Amino acid sequence: MIEGLITRRRSLLLILALITLGLSLGLPKAVVPDNSLRIWFLDEDPELAAYDAFHERFGNDEVILLNIRAEEGVFQPDVLKRLHTLTRSLEDQDGVERVHSILSMKDAFDAGDGLEFKQLIEAPALGDMAALELAKKRALDNPLFLGRLVNEDATQLMVWIQMASMADFDQRRDTFVEEVTQAVKRQLGPHDTAIGGVGVIYTGLNLVTQRDFGVFITLTYMLMFALLWWIFRSMRLVLATLGVISVGTVACLGVYGLLGKQMNMVTVLLPTLVIVLGIADAVHFPAALSRELRASPDDRFGAIRRGLARILGPCIMTTLTTMAGFMALAGAPMAVVRELGIFSAIGIFAALIASMVFMTLAFAGLKEGISLPEHPYIDAFLNRCARWLRRRKALVVFLTLVCAGAGVYGMSKVEADTFTLGYLPDAHPVVLNHEVIEARWGDYMPVEYVVEPQGGLNAHSPEILNAIEAFIADAEAEPYLGGGLALTTLYRRAQEVFAPSDAPVQPFTKALVSQLQILIGDPDKDFIWERGKEGYADNVYAQTLTKDADAARITFVGKMVSANTLASQLSTLDALAEKHFGTKAKGYAGGYTPLYVKIVDYIIASQVRAFFIALGLIFLLMLLWMRSLRFACISLVANVLPVGMMLFAMVVLDLTLDVASATIAAIVLGVSIDDTIHFLYHWREAEAEGMSWDEALEHTYAHAGVAALITTALLVVGFPVLMLAEVKTVFYFGLLTTIAAIAALLADLFLLPLLLKAWPARSKEAS
Numbered sequence: 001m002i003e004g005l006i007t008r009r010r011s012l013l014l015i016l017a018l019i020t021l022g023l024s025l026g027l028p029k030a031v032v033p034d035n036s037l038r039i040w041f042l043d044e045d046p047e048l049a050a051y052d053a054f055h056e057r058f059g060n061d062e063v064i065l066l067n068i069r070a071e072e073g074v075f076q077p078d079v080l081k082r083l084h085t086l087t088r089s090l091e092d093q094d095g096v097e098r099v100h101s102i103l104s105m106k107d108a109f110d111a112g113d114g115l116e117f118k119q120l121i122e123a124p125a126l127g128d129m130a131a132l133e134l135a136k137k138r139a140l141d142n143p144l145f146l147g148r149l150v151n152e153d154a155t156q157l158m159v160w161i162q163m164a165s166m167a168d169f170d171q172r173r174d175t176f177v178e179e180v181t182q183a184v185k186r187q188l189g190p191h192d193t194a195i196g197g198v199g200v201i202y203t204g205l206n207l208v209t210q211r212d213f214g215v216f217i218t219l220t221y222m223l224m225f226a227l228l229w230w231i232f233r234s235m236r237l238v239l240a241t242l243g244v245i246s247v248g249t250v251a252c253l254g255v256y257g258l259l260g261k262q263m264n265m266v267t268v269l270l271p272t273l274v275i276v277l278g279i280a281d282a283v284h285f286p287a288a289l290s291r292e293l294r295a296s297p298d299d300r301f302g303a304i305r306r307g308l309a310r311i312l313g314p315c316i317m318t319t320l321t322t323m324a325g326f327m328a329l330a331g332a333p334m335a336v337v338r339e340l341g342i343f344s345a346i347g348i349f350a351a352l353i354a355s356m357v358f359m360t361l362a363f364a365g366l367k368e369g370i371s372l373p374e375h376p377y378i379d380a381f382l383n384r385c386a387r388w389l390r391r392r393k394a395l396v397v398f399l400t401l402v403c404a405g406a407g408v409y410g411m412s413k414v415e416a417d418t419f420t421l422g423y424l425p426d427a428h429p430v431v432l433n434h435e436v437i438e439a440r441w442g443d444y445m446p447v448e449y450v451v452e453p454q455g456g457l458n459a460h461s462p463e464i465l466n467a468i469e470a471f472i473a474d475a476e477a478e479p480y481l482g483g484g485l486a487l488t489t490l491y492r493r494a495q496e497v498f499a500p501s502d503a504p505v506q507p508f509t510k511a512l513v514s515q516l517q518i519l520i521g522d523p524d525k526d527f528i529w530e531r532g533k534e535g536y537a538d539n540v541y542a543q544t545l546t547k548d549a550d551a552a553r554i555t556f557v558g559k560m561v562s563a564n565t566l567a568s569q570l571s572t573l574d575a576l577a578e579k580h581f582g583t584k585a586k587g588y589a590g591g592y593t594p595l596y597v598k599i600v601d602y603i604i605a606s607q608v609r610a611f612f613i614a615l616g617l618i619f620l621l622m623l624l625w626m627r628s629l630r631f632a633c634i635s636l637v638a639n640v641l642p643v644g645m646m647l648f649a650m651v652v653l654d655l656t657l658d659v660a661s662a663t664i665a666a667i668v669l670g671v672s673i674d675d676t677i678h679f680l681y682h683w684r685e686a687e688a689e690g691m692s693w694d695e696a697l698e699h700t701y702a703h704a705g706v707a708a709l710i711t712t713a714l715l716v717v718g719f720p721v722l723m724l725a726e727v728k729t730v731f732y733f734g735l736l737t738t739i740a741a742i743a744a745l746l747a748d749l750f751l752l753p754l755l756l757k758a759w760p761a762r763s764k765e766a767s
Contacts, residue, residue: 013358304364313678481676628684
């Protein structure tokens with residue numbers, strides 16, 4: 001293998017270049033962001049299947065909510081004429097299925113012998129103040145309008161823009177949201193507006209993810225160039241190392257794009273991880289090769305052979321253990337976590353191959369030997385660490401035990417949660433619009449609930465209708481829900497308009513339901529149920545039930561909250577459903593909300609499962625490579641500590657595990673083991689030569705200490721680049737991995753020698 005690297009180095013470079021060029025064809029696809037809900041879930045996930053089933057029954061539950069405020073009142077000709085133009089414009093846009101506003105929402109009117117459903121205000125009457133006053137009075141005394149489309153003092157409107165259900169909606173969402181936003185600006189002009197909704201948040205995340213990607217790539221390369229120059233002071237080695245990370249980055253993102261994947265707020269980490277970790281391995285090659293060249297300046301190729309023979313084993317091992325940390329994520333129940341693990345591993349493996357080719361070429365082409373610059377500060381620091389271990393061993397042990405205790409505390413106390421809006425910066429327009437809507441309108445996020453009648457009943461059955469009405473009343477009594485819109489709302493409105501009465505509301509009966517259906521229209525015969533067909537917009541039933549009435553839909557309005565909070569609220573709803581429906585019907589949350597809640601379960605499962613898989617894989621790799629149970633066990637103990645310290649930092653900073661940090665324990669374990677491998681490799685050399693513990697410490701510090709400090713410096717410079725992210729979870733990922741990198745170095749310098757002293761080698765093992 002080594003001989004082939006040297007003799008075929010130019011051919012290998014050409015092959016590597018051609019492969020990299022081919023993989024680069026996937027880059028245009030990979031760098032287009034997609035942060036939609038669907039990307040977090042595996043295709044076979046039953047929750048995703050339930051989400052698709054909801055869409056098939058009721059259409060897309062994603063809505064863009066537009067809040068309009070006019071201090072002089074919204075029932076003014078100028079406001080409503082602009083709203084009318086906007087509504088028509090939005091309804092003509094691709095991607096929009098319906099627009100619900102005070103102008104488009106149909107209300108029941110008494111037609112003498114029945115009911116007529118029509119708009120509150122017809123277009124010709126928009127300039128008629130008397131008609132507007134009448135419409136205002138009617139809207140403010142109407143559950144279909146009040147609190148959903150207009151507020152109590154008629155100074156604000158809410159427009160519900162329901163997006164269309166289509167196969168490629170996620171890929172086109174950003175375009176749809178931008179078209180809606182521009183239409184609002186054109187048509188409403190100077191009027192006070194704010195826009196919100198889940199889709200708006202996703203689009204905001206896409207924009208900041210794209211911005212973060214550009215910053216990460218540009219700044220990471222610039223910082224790595226500067227740091228590499230400080231380390232090597234050789235342009236040849238700097239360019240060779242930059243070539244290594246370029247191949248790793250292109251391989252990672254190229255394969256990602258060729259497989260049809262798009263970057264998101266988690267996989268935006270890919271280039272930085274591959275660059276930083278690829279360099280961390282690459283810097284070990286020059287140290288070993290230059291040492292051999294200095295020893296044999298007249299035998300360049302012999303020195304290269306010996307240098308490669310010395311360094312290839314540890315570097316292959318560090319790559320395998322780092323890959324193991326990432327590949328452990330391949331068993332996670334979240335699609336984005338799997339992708340981060342798999343494609344990071346691809347990039348790191350490609351960087352190792354590139355390191356072997358580029359470094360062999362770089363040193364084979366030298367006209368004379370090369371001496372890497374001295375770093376006296378590093379040597380002085382290592383000498384001080386050695387003195388501490390010898391003279392203040394008790395203090396080092398005490399501090400180690402304190403850190404271990406803090407790590408255990410962090411592991412036991414860290415919690416999982418996610419809050420999609422919270423990923424955006426506080427000053428982001430999407431966040432500011434959300435705050436405006438909540439401050440002046442109140443809660444506005446749709447919460448969907450589905451009721452499936454059982455035992456031969458359907459959504460029109462009186463038993464179901466009465467249960468739905470009681471269920472909504474109890475749910476609205478909770479502090480976090482309101483605005484329950486259901487088939488019962490439509491029926492009661494029809495009853496109120498046709499036969500107004502001051503008598504108490506009576507329960508639904510078969511006779512009453514039959515009468516109401518005669519007044520409204522037969523849902524089976526008088527309405528169009530196929531979306532997209534002309535006349536579907538006139539179907540007053542479609543928003544609240546399915547065509548065959550096997551399911552009823554209740555749309556509440558709630559606060560935008562974290563997944564844990566929403567899970568608690570849905571549990572209360574489920575308990576109320578059990579109370580009111582019993583065996584008559586099955587009730588469950590529908591649409592977006594159950595997927596959002598499920599993410600928390602997946603975060604916990606991803607973290608725990610990936611960590612223990614990584615732990616097991618790394619232990620097996622260490623056992624096979626070192627052929628020593630002692631070294632394998634010691635390596636894991638030393639590298640669990642940085643994970644614990646990172647989790648302790650999360651508790652101190654009041655951070656929760658979320659969709660990005662769900663990966664962090666396994667990644668940190670895979671990364672922190674790298675320097676441990678080099679330490680143990682040289683410690684084993686020292687023991688094989690019969691050195692004492694003190695001598696082995698000096699030998700290991702001399703041969704692995706400088707490289708460990710340099711690679712840690714690369715990590716501590718590279719990972720903080722992520723702290724420039726606008727996406728908060730990526731910022732914290734950068735902060736936490738930086739903390740873990742420092743903790744891992746200290747564990748290698750202090751804890752590892754202490755463990756090796758506490759568990760000394762047997763004479764046979766040392767030899």
